[in-house]
Amino acid sequence: MVVSFAQIRASQDRIFDEGCGTRVVLDHIMSKWGVLVLSALSDGTLRWGELRRQVDGISEKMLASTLRTLASDGLVHRESLPSVPPHVEYSLTPLGRDLMERMLPLVAWVADHADAMVGRP
Amino acid sequence: MVVSFAQIRASQDRIFDEGCGTRVVLDHIMSKWGVLVLSALSDGTLRWGELRRQVDGISEKMLASTLRTLASDGLVHRESLPSVPPHVEYSLTPLGRDLMERMLPLVAWVADHADAMVGRP
DNA sequence: CTGTATCCAATTCGATACTG
DNA sequence: CAGTATCGAATTGGATACAG
Numbered sequence: 373m374v375v376s377f378a379q380i381r382a383s384q385d386r387i388f389d390e391g392c393g394t395r396v397v398l399d400h401i402m403s404k405w406g407v408l409v410l411s412a413l414s415d416g417t418l419r420w421g422e423l424r425r426q427v428d429g430i431s432e433k434m435l436a437s438t439l440r441t442l443a444s445d446g447l448v449h450r451e452s453l454p455s456v457p458p459h460v461e462y463s464l465t466p467l468g469r470d471l472m473e474r475m476l477p478l479v480a481w482v483a484d485h486a487d488a489m490v491g492r493p
Numbered sequence: 494m495v496v497s498f499a500q501i502r503a504s505q506d507r508i509f510d511e512g513c514g515t516r517v518v519l520d521h522i523m524s525k526w527g528v529l530v531l532s533a534l535s536d537g538t539l540r541w542g543e544l545r546r547q548v549d550g551i552s553e554k555m556l557a558s559t560l561r562t563l564a565s566d567g568l569v570h571r572e573s574l575p576s577v578p579p580h581v582e583y584s585l586t587p588l589g590r591d592l593m594e595r596m597l598p599l600v601a602w603v604a605d606h607a608d609a610m611v612g613r614p
Numbered sequence: 615c616t617g618t619a620t621c622c623a624a625t626t627c628g629a630t631a632c633t634g
Numbered sequence: 635c636a637g638t639a640t641c642g643a644a645t646t647g648g649a650t651a652c653a654g
Contacts, residue, residue, distance in 0.1 A: 375597065376535065376548060376597070377533065378536050383605070388529065388532075390550035397606075397607040398600070403523070411509075426509045467606070471599075476496065476497070477494070479597040480501050482519055483501050483504060484504070486518040489518055490515070
């Protein structure tokens, strides 16, 4: 198990340089909306409208853009059912579930400690 | 151990609403530069100039702003040694180390998988 | 060495309106 | 229902210069 940042850096040269894959993916999943969309989907499949309601404050533009990014990263699966009216479902891919196994403990920690942290002098 | 997003949500009402403490802290630590600064500090104390070199691409403005935010959240400790020329050291607080215990596994996962993810069709 | 101040460019983002 | 298109506002961010 990796426990130090030095170990992570050692695993590959220049792994945290600007524009490298690691930085790009970090920007996607650690973005304002990325975390929330991924977290919402970690409970199971959701439709477009359900996602929009669960992720408080997200605009349609940002939801569409976030979903496209996460899907192209292979973290989110989009399934369009051929019906009228349209019915589209979003879910985590196996890769996405693997990621959320690491992310949820972090989100849980923040939820636990946030109120003691904000507004400090 | 919390494993589902539903459990996290259940722990407090409206915990993921816009403007709530959880969202504010998430924005700080999951920000573009927040992750990288915290990661760099997780290896130990660093001076201003060392941080600037280790976090590739960060501007002085963003480094200053990121450090102020993380310090006011109680995650980073700033120690100014009274010498000429000035010598200032930054390190994680116990709270910051606690956080990084959850964040480093996530960063390590991304470093491992990023190159297989970016540039997918 | 460790920052702060200022200006300006780039990007993000939200509201609104509209389509299949 | 599930998006796309467009616009302008707001925010972010970098370069530079400078101060303690």
